[in-house]
Amino acid sequence: MGTFIVLAVEAVAEAEESGFGLNFDILETNIINLAIIIGVLIYFGRGFLGKTLADRQARIAESIQEAEQRKKEAASALAEEQQKLAQAQTEASRILAEAEERSKAVREAVLAQAQEDIERMKAAAAQDLSSQQDRVMNELRQRIATLALERVEGQLKSGLSESTQQQLIDRSIASIGGHS
Template sequence: MKNVTDSFISLDYWPSAGSFGFNTDILATNPINLSVVLGGLIFFGKGVLNDLLDNRKQRILNTIRNSEELRGGVIEELEKARTRLRKVEMEADQYRVNGYSEIEQKILSLRTSASTTLEQLENNKNETIHFEQQRAINQIRQRVFQQALQGALETLNSCLNTELHLRIISANIGMFGAMKEITD
């Protein structure tokens, strides 16, 4: 063993020490040692490598499974949100329709109220005109009656003499007396 260590320490054993190159001597490269080391690595490293790959595979599968679960949850939430959106849209449409129908009802009510008010105003106007006409007619009648009465009195006073005056008074007294007898 001393020779082996000396050979590694001594640079005389390797003539090309300090330069790089390929050694084509099969015995010098020690293929048996390399095959044993490689075989050991493959035999023992295979389990470790398989364990690492299995762990990696499990993590990837778990990540995919979690992603699928999250995706399912997100899809479910999306469907719930879409359902709520459709419900809100239907309610908004209902409010819109109700709002329009309420506006139309108010417009119809205002039109009816305005029509009724106009009819009442027209009736009041007609009644006022009729009342004013009746008042004007009554005033004219009173004036005509007063003028006719005044004219009749003037005619009577101008045509009436004392004798005719006494006869009219006697005739009226007689009529009042006859009326008194009938009522008693």
């Protein structure tokens, strides 16, 4: 403030010596005007500016504290979420391993069941083939016997005369009658 007064006094003394007139020296007039404005601002604005700057400093400090608190909360939340992620990954690995074990067991059970089914089908097919062979053999025997009887009957009817037939009948009666 002392500098301001000295500058103001020098400016007044110069004005008295040279008289009243316009000073066209831009550097000199700007410095004087600037000194006057700064002096007035310091004198009248000291309390206002001090209060405004103190309020602003308090708000900035409060904002910094809030930001640091949010940072701590975010770091805590991040650590918690990372822990949850690690637990989820562990659980996923466990589930995957368990699923692989189950699929292996199911695959082995399916293969064993398929093998049993194949063996059962082979046994059923063999039994069916054997019964088919027996049935076919029985049919062939019956067919052969039927054909043989038909042929014998055909030969008997055509090859036997009536006297031969009478002799056969008599012999048959005699053999039946003799055994009775």
